[in-house]
Amino acid sequence: MGRQIAIDGPAGAGKSTIARSLAKKLGYIYVDTGAMYRAMALFLLRKGIRADETEKIEAACGEADITIAFDDGEQQVLLNGEHVNGLIRTEEVGNMASASSVNPKVREKMTELQRRLGQEADVVMDGRDIGTFVLPGADVKIYLTASIEERARRRALEYERKGQPADIEQIAKDIAERDYRDMHREHAPLRQAEDAVLVDTSDMTIEEVEARLLSLCGEKSGGKGDFFA
Ligand code: DC
Numbered sequence: 001m002g003r004q005i006a007i008d009g010p011a012g013a014g015k016s017t018i019a020r021s022l023a024k025k026l027g028y029i030y031v032d033t034g035a036m037y038r039a040m041a042l043f044l045l046r047k048g049i050r051a052d053e054t055e056k057i058e059a060a061c062g063e064a065d066i067t068i069a070f071d072d073g074e075q076q077v078l079l080n081g082e083h084v085n086g087l088i089r090t091e092e093v094g095n096m097a098s099a100s101s102v103n104p105k106v107r108e109k110m111t112e113l114q115r116r117l118g119q120e121a122d123v124v125m126d127g128r129d130i131g132t133f134v135l136p137g138a139d140v141k142i143y144l145t146a147s148i149e150e151r152a153r154r155r156a157l158e159y160e161r162k163g164q165p166a167d168i169e170q171i172a173k174d175i176a177e178r179d180y181r182d183m184h185r186e187h188a189p190l191r192q193a194e195d196a197v198l199v200d201t202s203d204m205t206i207e208e209v210e211a212r213l214l215s216l217c218g219e220k221s222g223g224k225g226d227f228f229a
Contacts (some may be wrong), residue, residue, distance in 0.1 A: 002122040003028070005217065006130035009144035010179045010190060011094070012151030014201050015126040018144065019207050023124040024073065024215065031068070031117050032075050033127035033134070034097065034111045038077045038088035039066050039098035051099035052111065055174035058105045066109070082135050089162075091174060098178040102185040111188075132134035140220050142213060150202045151175055169173070 005028070007019050014034055023030035042066040049056045069076045077084050087093070102108055107129075114134045118125060127134065131141035146154075152172035159166035182190040194199060197216055201209050 001119055003139050004122075004135045005064060005124045005130070005140045006135050006138035006141045006193075007124065007126040007129055007144055008131050008181065008190065008193070008196065009126075009142075010151065010182065011146045011175050012058050012155045013097075013138075013146050014206070015144050017206060018213060019124045020204075021127040021210055024214055025123070025210075026217070027125070028122040028124050030073070030075060031072060031114065031123050031125040033110065033114050033125060033130065035075065035077045035085070035088060036066055036068070036113065037097040037101045038093050039077045040106055040110070041066055041093050041100050042084055042088055044100055045096055051096060054103065057100055057103050061105045061109050063216055066113065067157070068113070090164075091171070093101050093171070095178065096175060098181050101113070102181065102187070104187045106212065115186075128182050128190040131187040131193035132191060133216050134195075140217050142195050143192040143196040143198045143218065144209075145198070145200055146202040149171055160196055 005022065007015050009015050014041070020030045035141055044057060044060055047060060049060060057163055067078045069078060093168065111134055115121060118135050125135060144156050149172065152168050154166045155171050156166035199209065199212055
């Protein structure tokens with residue numbers, strides 16, 4: 001069993017930035033579970049399947065083969081053998097991922113893959129249900145959050161950097177909708193695990209968040225430093 005660090009929280013809280021850099025520092029593998037739900041969402045969008053078409057979504061679970069490869073430490077998502085990393089970072093795919101991930105069949109498919117990854121290697125895994133459901137025995141659990149305004153601002157900046165148009169008010173509205181859906185779905189909703197540490201990043205820089213998480217990992221290893229390879 002590998003060592004496991006679980007980072008959960010709402011959209012735009014900074015999970016992927018922090019999880020990636022933490023994994024690098026510790027020499028662990030970074031597993032981005034949102035990207036897997038996004039790949040499934042891309043498959044559904046391409047097929048013209050809507051989020052309320054439960055039967056079609058469940059049938060699609062048998063047709064969409066989602067696998068993960070690591071290229072230079074960077075997670076590559078393969079959808080039926082196609083590299084889709086460059087196609088899944090849009091608001092449309094993100095919203096569809098949130099809507100389709102309420103389906104238990106979709107969740108079961110992804111959870112299986114995530115648990116396997118968590119057993120094979122030392123991982124920093126981020127998502128919505130990692131500490132509560134996917135890896136309940138994780139060594140360190142973090143619940144990362146920030147205000148909606150700050151999260152919308154960060155997302156807009158991300159899109160602008162990529163040269164994509166960003167309407168900050170629309171993004172804030174989408175984020176609020178996704179928060180609600182992710183927190184209120186029946187299966188493995190987003191919530192803070194009882195043994196997770198809450199970190200509000202609204203007024204923190206990336207460096208500050210990173211330092212805080214590294215110190216939490218250090219505390220967990222009882223100062224022996226055994227989190228560090
Ligand atoms: O983290 P993200 O924005 O890439 O995730 C996209 C959606 O996927 C998110 O709104 C809900 C879903 N998701 C999930 O249900 N469980 C996870 N562990 C990760 C993502």
